[in-house]
Amino acid sequence: MNQxxxxxxxxxxxxxxxxxxxxxxxxxxxxxxxxGSVRPIPMPxxxxxxxxxxxxxxxxxxxxxxxxTNFCVDPxxxxxxxxxxxxLTNSSEExxxxxxxxxxxxxxxxxxxxxxxxLVSKAxxxxxxxxxxxxxxxxxxxxxxxVQDKGEMDIVLDYAYKLPINVISDMIGVPKSxxxxxxxxxxxxxxxxxxxxxxxxxxxxxxxFSNYFTxxxxxxxxxxxxxxxxxxxxxxxxxxxxxxKELLSMVQLLIFAGHETTSNLISTGTLIxxxxxxxxxxxxxxxxxxxxxxEELLRFHGPSTTAGPRYAKEDLELGGxxxxxxxVLFPLLKSANRDENVFINSxxxxxxxxxxxxxxxxxxxxxxxxxxLARIEGDIAFxxxxxxxxxxxxxxxxxxxxxxxxxxxxxLSSLPVSF
Amino acid sequence: xxxxxxxxxxxxACGQCxxxxxxxxxxxxxxxxxxxLDNNNGNKSVPDELxxxxxxxxxxxxxxxxxxxxxxFEKSKLI
Numbered sequence: 001m002n003q004x005x006x007x008x009x010x011x012x013x014x015x016x017x018x019x020x021x022x023x024x025x026x027x028x029x030x031x032x033x034x035x036g037s038v039r040p041i042p043m044p045x046x047x048x049x050x051x052x053x054x055x056x057x058x059x060x061x062x063x064x065x066x067x068x069t070n071f072c073v074d075p076x077x078x079x080x081x082x083x084x085x086x087x088l089t090n091s092s093e094e095x096x097x098x099x100x101x102x103x104x105x106x107x108x109x110x111x112x113x114x115x116x117x118x119l120v121s122k123a124x125x126x127x128x129x130x131x132x133x134x135x136x137x138x139x140x141x142x143x144x145x146x147v148q149d150k151g152e153m154d155i156v157l158d159y160a161y162k163l164p165i166n167v168i169s170d171m172i173g174v175p176k177s178x179x180x181x182x183x184x185x186x187x188x189x190x191x192x193x194x195x196x197x198x199x200x201x202x203x204x205x206x207x208x209f210s211n212y213f214t215x216x217x218x219x220x221x222x223x224x225x226x227x228x229x230x231x232x233x234x235x236x237x238x239x240x241x242x243x244x245k246e247l248l249s250m251v252q253l254l255i256f257a258g259h260e261t262t263s264n265l266i267s268t269g270t271l272i273x274x275x276x277x278x279x280x281x282x283x284x285x286x287x288x289x290x291x292x293x294x295e296e297l298l299r300f301h302g303p304s305t306t307a308g309p310r311y312a313k314e315d316l317e318l319g320g321x322x323x324x325x326x327x328v329l330f331p332l333l334k335s336a337n338r339d340e341n342v343f344i345n346s347x348x349x350x351x352x353x354x355x356x357x358x359x360x361x362x363x364x365x366x367x368x369x370x371x372x373l374a375r376i377e378g379d380i381a382f383x384x385x386x387x388x389x390x391x392x393x394x395x396x397x398x399x400x401x402x403x404x405x406x407x408x409x410x411x412l413s414s415l416p417v418s419f
Numbered sequence: 420x421x422x423x424x425x426x427x428x429x430x431x432a433c434g435q436c437x438x439x440x441x442x443x444x445x446x447x448x449x450x451x452x453x454x455x456l457d458n459n460n461g462n463k464s465v466p467d468e469l470x471x472x473x474x475x476x477x478x479x480x481x482x483x484x485x486x487x488x489x490x491x492f493e494k495s496k497l498i
Contacts, residue, residue, distance in 0.1 A: 066482070128450075367433050372433075
């Protein structure tokens with residue numbers, strides 16, 4: 001609190017990222033943007049003298065995410081003995097939470113990042129993603145077949161989570177019977193993990209998640225099939241391109257990132273459309289604009305609140321602030337996407353808006369590997385839903401729809417609708 | 420005149436340029452982008468009507484891997 005007893009936006013944003021406030025995160029982000037693009041936040045960093053910053057304007061968010069000369073994702077790139085990462089993830093080198101959070105693709109700098117990303121990007125090429133369209137369509141239709149006659153469903157449980165988890169599990173090679181369990185662990189992780197926050201359930205779920213995939217990899221080693229895990233095992237066994245630890249870490253990241261985020265896009269996107277009947281009407285009348293409407297939904301309320309922390313490799317100036325080597329920066333994606341300098345009426349949702357310049361998928365070398373897949377899933381999910389259920393309505397009073405802490409901000413665990 | 424090529428060393432196969440400019444960019448089997456006009460040599464000029472697409476792709480490339488020049492790349496200093 002400051003002298004007048006008010007909580008400052010710099011303090012409040014930490015509460016948002018750690019799930020300790022009921023306040024609308026977008027109001028907090030707007031307050032911060034008004035105060036400046038780069039703001040110091042009071043984040044405890046152990047014995048380190050380094051400052052933590054939040055980056056709120058589009059221009060600086062992009063700069064931090066793109067400029068690899070001055071920023072990195074692994075603090076040990078700057079200082080071999082850095083314990084910042086362990087501090088932020090609250091884990092030791094060998095913990096499963098560390099393996100998941102700190103050793104995966106999104107937390108590695110070049111050249112390791114490039115070596116690993118190349119191995120999997122082959123499986124996520126835009127062309128291959130396009131070829132999955134019929135399968136994604138089939139899954140979407142199957143899910144709606146199961147509820148069509150009932151006249152009601154829960155968007156989150158019956159549709160939004162089941163679509164992406166089935167797509168990514170097919171690709172990676174997770175058996176159908178195990179997907180429910182994967183969902184439960186992922187939910188516990190997404191709901192209990194924030195900036196400076198790891199709930200007990202998260203550690204337990206991460207360990208269970210990790211044990212499950214260790215065993216699955218072992219099974220696939222004995223009995224390979226036509227899936228990504230088996231392909232990666234072949235690469236690992238060939239020699240020096242992929243270690244066993246990297247393989248496990250990669251598979252976990254792909255599964256988690258491959259459904260938790262897209263599922264949020266579909267459920268949150270549906271709520272936004274129900275909240276804005278004029279926008280919903282536009283889409284019902286012209287489904288050809290759904291792909292660009294998905295971009296607007298990603299901009300307006302994308303799944304990821306912030307990109308992973310970046311570390312300054314040198315002393316530098318950013319957004320008028322002096323940043324010191326080793327300082328930690330959080331590029332706030334959801335704030336950049338509402339930047340008044342970039343988007344007209346940035347706080348309004350407008351499905352006819354002609355934009356692609358949002359940063360919901362991040363930016364730079366760590367930009368979301370699954371972006372082409374997420375776009376296809378979003379397109380098919382909304383198109384199929386609106387085509388088959390044109391009378392979609394919320395089935396509970398609006399005030400009973402509860403945001404819950406998820407992926408470092410708001411998500412939905414339930415959204416009952418009728419149609 | 421405008422000429423374009425992709426720095427295939429820094430491209431991360433994200434698929435953005437093909438979304439913006441499907442008439443200019445395509446991907447190889449690994450998803451790495453290239454300019455289709457002359458197999459990414461950057462020596463065949465991009466038709467005027469595609470300049471807007473090209474500009475969008477250039478601005479949206481997350482790794483700044485798209486290079487644009489007023490001259491063919493074999494004559495320019497940009498590699």
